[in-house]
Amino acid sequence: FSTEKGNLAQVRHVVLVLSGKGGVGKSTLTTELALALRQAGKKVGILDVDLCGPSIPRMLSVGRQEVHQCDAGWVPVYTDAHKSLALMSIGFLLENPDDAVIWRGPKKTALIGQFVSDVAWGELDYLLVDTPPGTSDEHLAVVESLRKHRVDGAILVTTPQAVSTGDVRREIAFCKKTGLRVLGIVENMSGFVCPHCSECTNIFSKGGGEELAKLTDSPFLGCVPLDPQLSSSLEEGRDFLQAFPDSATFGAIN
């Protein structure tokens, strides 16, 4: 296999997507961001490192894949004939996706390290890395493996109420300690827009993401409401592009 630098040498931007806990929409926003960048004419790759819940293949309607190897490493799966969206999921490498749940830390760390460095991406404008929730050894393995490459930074996803638990603060502390730039915070599930009367109801509190951004001096990238159309499209693997990510997000990762 070529060196890590070799496989990422033609990747212009590397962006990590982090969240304090699971279920806040990290994979959803990674997918939406990838679709939006593709629509803007960019070549995009998604590296799904979420060992215990690899959900991106389903969201992009890519079934279980056998991973092929070339001289440079593992060949990503392309979701379209134009090869504008490439995907590699750690789920593809697991014989039984439930196996990893009981793996000990060192085994996970070793697999992740190899996984991050050994995918033959070729030329990409953006590589989005969907990480497991929280801050764990697995995150350190991702950051360490990317050390030789210039990583642009991380986008942090939170729900309005998750903020109060301090999960996202821990993410920010992790970024500071590992020298990862916080590109911005996104507040997901921020209110529910009624499909009938278009009135927005704040099911959880609102504004927590923005407040946290101010407190931690991080850019605030915007709010994404709960959207039944979005969740059903992702569940069925239909491409559905929300109004978000918007120009503020593109600005942050450029």
Ligand code: ADP
């Ligand atoms: P995570 O990656 O943080 O674990 P997911 O992206 O898998 O979370 O999202 C969890 C669930 O919530 C999924 O079923 C997804 O479709 C749904 N979801 C996420 N964001 C939204 C949203 N803004 N509107 C509606 N459903 C959403």
